[in-house]
Amino acid sequence: MNETDAINRDATGNSNTKVFLFVFLMLCALTGISFWVANSYLMENRVVGWSAMMLVSVAKALLVILFFMHLWWERAWKYVLTIPALFMGVLLVLLLVPDVGYRYLTYSKDRRENAPKPVVSDTIDVNPANYEIR
Amino acid sequence: MNSKANPSNETDATNGGLDGGSHGHIELKYQPAVPVPKGKLAVWLFLSTEIMFFTALIGTYIVLRFGAPEGSWPTPGDVRVLEWLGAVNTFVLICSSVTIVFGMEAAKQNKAGKAKSWLFGTFVLGCVFLGIKAYEYNSKFEHGIHPGTPRSLLYDRADLNYLSAVKSNLDAEILSLEKEKTALVSESVVPHDHDVLDTLVLIRAGLVQWTQRTVGEAENPMMRELALESLAHQINPRTSNPRVEAYLASENADVKNQIAELMGQQETVEQDVREMQERIDVLSEQLKAEQDDARKPDIESELSAATEASKTAATKATELVDLLTPLENRVSAYEQFNGLHEGLNEHFHLKLPMVIPSGNTWANTYFLMTGFHALHVLGGLVAFMVLLMLRLDRSRAGLMENVGLYWHFVDIVWIFLFPLLYLF
Known part of the structure; x- marks a missing residue:
């Protein structure tokens, strides 16, 4: 089976090389795109910028998994092994969202006082001219 | 091995030993559920557990990061992260993915020497990746960024x-x-x-x-x-x-x-x-x-x-x-x-x-994720060393493919880690 498979692909070997080179160029270009997004106006709304970068990463991962890992040419068994694993992983992450993702929405007063303090603080705004020492 | 290639076996197996022809001799035939070699199946099963493992690590980081109020997460400058160095490492891993694919193709065409040089190239690129990683770790340690107590100097x-x-x-x-x-x-x-x-x-x-x-x-x-x-x-x-x-x-x-x-x-x-x-x-x-x-x-x-x-x-x-x-x-x-x-x-x-607000959370997750990733890279390098000692002709193409599958997975993990750790 292994050998017949190899021979089958030998017949289209040249086009495979072209596919791999194309995927390589696409991966480089996509890396450049995520680098560009990180320094562009898209980051003004951080969720938009982050989502764009994550989408680029998903595209890159799909390119690698489909062509370098040959899933594009495999039979239906590929779904059996990848989809449930992916589902479990995504489910685990979603389970964390209420407790971890929204953690700061339910901080107690104590917790808020000891939480990491943002650099830009709106609550404390002091004009140095308005106070004296001691 | 391939059920489609051998339909007569399939009918035998479905009938089992129930037909009257051979009393006392139940002939059991191996019917693979998945039409791929056993080694490749094993690698894919392993990789599907790895998908869950790394999704847990990376997903937890994403949830922590997205849930941090604005300004309460370290910037790349805070934690001595150089974006361009991460981009270089991404490029190194992409190149190594390409070289191992070409190595496997060469092995399939029975060009053992060519396959070996492609594989050697992959090995070198993996070493470059780990070298850059070591440099990055060192620059963090030098600035007091450690994974947690007692060495960590970071306060929220x-x-x-x-x-x-x-x-x-x-x-x-x-x-x-x-x-x-x-x-x-x-x-x-x-x-x-x-x-x-x-x-x-x-x-x-x-x-x-x-x-x-x-x-x-x-x-x-x-x-x-x-x-x-x-x-x-x-x-x-x-x-x-x-x-x-x-x-x-x-x-x-x-x-x-x-x-x-x-x-x-x-x-x-x-x-x-x-x-x-x-x-x-x-x-x-x-x-x-x-x-x-x-x-x-x-x-x-x-x-x-x-x-x-x-x-x-x-x-x-x-x-x-x-x-x-x-x-x-x-x-x-x-x-x-x-x-x-x-x-x-x-x-x-x-x-x-x-x-550095959330500096310790950042350091913990950073060292955990990149550390496990680096261990996987190290594992890949060991596999390459074993392969480099063999003659990589057509009979070893399946082995090459299996190691390649693992290596591409390592690449995919880095594809997600790069924007998350360097660009967010």
Whole structure:
């Protein structure tokens, strides 16, 4: 089976090389795109910028998994092994969202006082001219 | 092995041994559920567990990061992350994915030599990746960014806990430097890093003890917060912070005014001391010259009053010096340290505690994810070394493919780690 498979692909070997080179160029270009997004106006709304970068990463991962890992040419068994694993992983992450993702929405007063303090603080705004020492 | 290629076996198996032909001889046939070689199936099963493993790590990081309120997560500059270095590592791994694919293709075409050189290229690229990773880890350790206690120097906010951490760290450092110095002096060696000790002592007096005092005496909680924040800012400035800089400048002006006032007082007190001394001298001369015993007690009582006054003035003078010393330390600390844009830690190569919001959470997740990824890279390199000892002809193409599948998975993990750790 292994050998017949190899021979089958030998017949289209040249086009495979072209596919791999194309995927390589696409991966480089996509890396450049995520680098560009990180320094562009898209980051003004951080969720938009982050989502764009994550989408680029998903595209890159799909390119690698489909062509370098040959899933594009495999039979239906590929779904059996990848989809449930992916589902479990995504489910685990979603389970964390209420407790971890929204953690700061339910901080107690104590917790808020000891939480990491943002650099830009709106609550404390002091004009140095308005106070004296001691 | 392939069920489609062998339909007759399939009918045998579905009938099992139930048909009447062969009594007593149930012929069991292996029917693979998945039409791929066993090794490849094993690798894919392993990879599907790996998908869950790394999704858990990366997903937790994503949830932590997205859930952090704006500004309460380290910026790349805070934690010494160089974006371009991450991009270089991404490129290195992409290249290594391509080289191993070409290596496998060469093995399939029975070109063993070519396959081996492609595989060697992949091996070298993996080593380059790990080398860059080691450099990055080292630059983090050098700046006090460690995965958690006891080595971590990161604090979530500038509070009293942070202040006491700075103080104890500084005390320990000064103590060890003083010991070193006395040891050197007793060996009659001229100590060379005098300056470091002097700097640390000035930091302790002019920054830490001053902040302790300000915090203790401040009635306004905002003032307390500003004083602590300015200490953190002087040790490790995260961004330019106009609020803190304005605070420091105005405080410095205020302290200078106080010094001028105290200096004026000091002058009058010193004048008093001088006058009293003169009066004492005059009176004791009088006492010696006086012949009349009846008048002596008067002069004596005057003399003792003058001595008393002189003592009070002298006490007041030392009190003034005690008041002046911390103020002067503060001013000289401000003058010496305020122009340093990179902060005390960076400028003097110190390791004082730093305030980086969520810095420890970041460090923990960073080292956990990149550490597990680096271990996987290391595993891949070991597999490459084993493969490089074999003859990589057509019979080994399946093996090459299996190792390649693993290596591509490692690449995919990095594809997600790069934007998350370097660009977010």
